[in-house]
Amino acid sequence: MSQTKPSARVRVRRYSGSARVNHWIVAISFVLLMLSGLSLFHPTFFPLSALFGGLQVAREIHPWLGLLLAIGFLGLFIRFFPQNLPERTDWVWLARLRHVLTANDHYLPEVGKYNAGQKFVFWSQFVLIATLLVTGIGLWDQGLAYVENLLGFKATIEQQRWAALIHSIAAVLAIAIWIVHVYAAIWVRGTISAMTRGTVTGGWGWRHHRKWLRKEIEKGSVEKAA
Amino acid sequence: MYPPIANPTTEPVAPKFGENDIIRRSASTVAPPAQRQTEVAKLIDVSKCIGCKACQTACLAWNDLEEEVGVNTGVYENPHDLTPNTWTLMRYTEWENPETGNLEWLIRKDGCMHCEDPGCLKACPSPGAIVQYSNGIVDFIHENCIGCGYCVKGCPFNIPRISKVDNKAYKCTLCSDRVAVGLGPACQKACPTQAIVFGPKDEMKKWAEKRIKDLKSRGYENAGLYDPPGVGGTHVMYVLPHADKPELYAGLPKDPKISPVVEAWKGLSKYAGMAILGLTAAFGFIHYILQGPNRVTEEDEENAEKLAGGGTQ
Numbered sequence: 167m168s169q170t171k172p173s174a175r176v177r178v179r180r181y182s183g184s185a186r187v188n189h190w191i192v193a194i195s196f197v198l199l200m201l202s203g204l205s206l207f208h209p210t211f212f213p214l215s216a217l218f219g220g221l222q223v224a225r226e227i228h229p230w231l232g233l234l235l236a237i238g239f240l241g242l243f244i245r246f247f248p249q250n251l252p253e254r255t256d257w258v259w260l261a262r263l264r265h266v267l268t269a270n271d272h273y274l275p276e277v278g279k280y281n282a283g284q285k286f287v288f289w290s291q292f293v294l295i296a297t298l299l300v301t302g303i304g305l306w307d308q309g310l311a312y313v314e315n316l317l318g319f320k321a322t323i324e325q326q327r328w329a330a331l332i333h334s335i336a337a338v339l340a341i342a343i344w345i346v347h348v349y350a351a352i353w354v355r356g357t358i359s360a361m362t363r364g365t366v367t368g369g370w371g372w373r374h375h376r377k378w379l380r381k382e383i384e385k386g387s388v389e390k391a392a
Numbered sequence: 393m394y395p396p397i398a399n400p401t402t403e404p405v406a407p408k409f410g411e412n413d414i415i416r417r418s419a420s421t422v423a424p425p426a427q428r429q430t431e432v433a434k435l436i437d438v439s440k441c442i443g444c445k446a447c448q449t450a451c452l453a454w455n456d457l458e459e460e461v462g463v464n465t466g467v468y469e470n471p472h473d474l475t476p477n478t479w480t481l482m483r484y485t486e487w488e489n490p491e492t493g494n495l496e497w498l499i500r501k502d503g504c505m506h507c508e509d510p511g512c513l514k515a516c517p518s519p520g521a522i523v524q525y526s527n528g529i530v531d532f533i534h535e536n537c538i539g540c541g542y543c544v545k546g547c548p549f550n551i552p553r554i555s556k557v558d559n560k561a562y563k564c565t566l567c568s569d570r571v572a573v574g575l576g577p578a579c580q581k582a583c584p585t586q587a588i589v590f591g592p593k594d595e596m597k598k599w600a601e602k603r604i605k606d607l608k609s610r611g612y613e614n615a616g617l618y619d620p621p622g623v624g625g626t627h628v629m630y631v632l633p634h635a636d637k638p639e640l641y642a643g644l645p646k647d648p649k650i651s652p653v654v655e656a657w658k659g660l661s662k663y664a665g666m667a668i669l670g671l672t673a674a675f676g677f678i679h680y681i682l683q684g685p686n687r688v689t690e691e692d693e694e695n696a697e698k699l700a701g702g703g704t705q
């Protein structure tokens with residue numbers, strides 16, 4: 167493996183400005199939800215509530231942040247779900263996960279805009295955020311009152327207990343998947359510029375998403391730097 | 393007649409229990425006090441209750457609470473449910489006894505049962521918002537309450553209510569402020585028929601036995617004490633003429649215990665959750681240590697350039 171600094175001679179556009187703004191709205195609300203949620207989840211994390219000015223404030227803003235996340239994620243979902251539909255090569259990619267983890271990219275099939283791992287993150291967060299939204303409203307007095315006004319549905323205490331249990335499990339899984347997502351972005355060098363500048367280097371596309379790179383080159387959405 | 397609790401002196405008295413007598417504290421671990429105080433209990437003898445609501449009024453008066461003027465829907469219950477201001481409520485049930493054909497008017501004073509194993513305290517996420525004193529009283533410490541309503545989900549008796557005014561949870565305190573200076577709860581003080589008595593739990597159980605014996609001698613063969621073991625016993629107990637069917641008394645649960653869903657939420661999901669998060673983070677760390685960053689090589693860049701249509705410069 168060559169250790170020379172990857173050049174940026176070819177840059178490929180990966181995310182539009184609005185997609186990046188949308189992503190960071192989701193990212194920031196997710197982090198704030200995680201911090202406020204964890205401080206309510208386990209006493210070990212109680213000190214995190216100080217970041218919000220106390221547990222009462224954390225409790226108060228958590229549902230509103232949740233609504234922001236849900237709306238923001240819906241935006242990401244509408245933008246990206248066509249590229250996240252499963253393909254046959256995804257199963258090959260998953261079967262060779264060992265090579266993914268050891269960065270033996272030459273053993274892997276050519277990948278479109280998203281690999282199977284990214285698709286897994288996408289779909290699992292979709293399911294988990296939908297679950298968190300529904301159960302979260304079940305734990306939120308004002309939200310429940312609103313739903314009761316709107317639909318005439320009044321949650322029983324037993325249903326609220328289930329909401330609490332399911333909410334905590336879904337939150338743990340969502341955070342675990344978030345850790346994977348963030349770690350992958352750090353581990354696979356050159357990824358973060360996709361969400362900060364909107365572009366990646368041609369080499370990054372060649373190495374990780376070759377099928378996508380070919381299409382982008384065909385479309386001509388490649389910038390060549392001097 | 394159970395000997396009434398003597399009136400207090402007019403001299404200031406130091407509280408008999410406080411911060412140092414806490415045996416359970418929500419979302420915290422406490423070092424239990426070396427010696428547990430005598431467990432107290434309030435005994436509500438349903439068979440002696442005339443439904444006058446003096447206890448309900450005394451509760452409002454002592455705790456300086458005010459209830460809104462309600463509406464009459466044809467039943468005696470007023471208000472129709474416990475509220476953030478109504479910490480105790482007389483509930484009236486009309487029941488036709490199939491064995492005797494008699495119409496029985498069952499009146500139960502509802503309110504916090506002060507469980508030995510309190511579900512509210514188990515569910516509470518805010519350190520110190522719910523405490524249990526060594527005499528058994530379960531008390532809400534409002535300055536620590538965050539108004540999340542988890543106590544409502546934890547309670548097997550559906551007791552706590554969240555105030556819409558200050559977003560804090562309220563329920564019967566068993567008049568911990570009165571008990572601390574040697575008085576009985578306000579409801580007990582006000583009860584004109586001694587349907588409510590208060591004292592050490594052992595004595596209350598003995599007193600209940602006498603009452604049950606009396607009830608049985610008068611034909612209530614299923615009379616008994618309601619001190620449900622599923623929550624470790626309670627510090628508010630009932631003498632019920634029909635103890636085999638507590639549900640008759642406005643839905644008093646037959647075998648209350650902390651819901652298994654709440655136990656899973658506050659037990660398994662916490663420990664498994666912490667483990668999953670820890671393992672995921674550890675996996676990332678170890679992977680990075682073993683694998684190092686996944687860098688794009690110069691060769692990758694050149695290949696991309698070739699694909700894009702020849703070199704530059």
